[in-house]
Amino acid sequence: MGLLKGTPTISRYRLLDAPLELTDAFVQEKLQRHGFVDIETTAEETSLGWVEFLDPRATNFDPHAWRFGGFLAFTARIDSRRLPNKILNRYYLIEEAKFVAETGRKPNAQKKKEVKESLRLELLRRCLLDTDLLEVLWFTKEREIWLGGAGEKKRQVFEDLWEKTFGLAARLLAPITMGLEMVTKEQATELLKTISTSLWED
């Protein structure tokens, strides 16, 4: 679940570099440039882009829609539709039967490919879209980002879109990276040398 409703799950990231210029215009321009494009009436299979945090249909990104005091908030929206091969093949067999009835022969490989592609586009338009929202909070002072969600696939989608949008390297916060941030230089050397120990060995 995300950050706005229900029981939140988060993944934490640390920005490795601070942006040179974090003005409203900078953020707005980046978000707009990589804003979500609606594919409701097209045959596109997926669309990924930013939407406003409180309104997943809006892509204006006026600062009041993403600036919330000490942090910024926006959402990655992924719309996707899937056409199962089983369905495509079912409709292809109907078209193939028509072709055989008209010509008295089976379609060759080239014709088969053309018919299948044409059918795929036609059927994709009729598939309902599934929408997934990945909420993002950017704590600018702490250079920390929260992604509303966990799992490798969600993280990868977010990391790719983030990198493409802002060009800022963000690293997942894991126990070792958190630990290295918390300890002194001497302790960090010790931490990097530490190996897994048993409860039963000194």
Added chain:
Amino acid sequence: MSQNYPENVDFLDLWLEKMFLGQEFLTWLWLASEIDCLFPGPGDSDVEVRFEKRLVLETGQGQNRSQVVCQNPDRDWTEAFVALGVDKKVVQAHLNIRTELFECALNLPADTLAPQSVKMKATAAFTEDDEPKSQIAKFLSQVSLMSSLRTILDFLFHSFLKIRLSNDWSAKELPRLREFLKPWIISRENS
């Protein structure tokens, strides 16, 4: 912030190599909370930590991986204590954290230590009049509580690291945990 990160080391390699840190932390936090559920928190506050309902313990990697899932609404962890005897460590836990400001239940995985499925509950210090009404107010309140939770989890992890990297780990902490586990690990001591 990451000045201690080693040069020319790939994050994924380091993450995998040091995956045990999160497991050792959760194992330590669980056992320490069974001995005394009150931990010093940020400032002068106390933090109450209780492991509840579900613990997943694991040992080995790949084909040699062996896992045990303990689901106990009554917090009878006998099976989990015994699993420690064969060097399993906690990889996921459901815990309850209570502070002056809030009480919350959450899942905590050892690989990231990032809170999952967090359920915030009102505490005595948080009355009905304080309940935010609008969507934005609810959201800001949620973020504020989640930020407090982050601070507490970071504080607990830092407390663990300070002990883990000190001589006290072998000299005091491990003997303390072993003493607590004695009743459950008799077979190991006899072997």
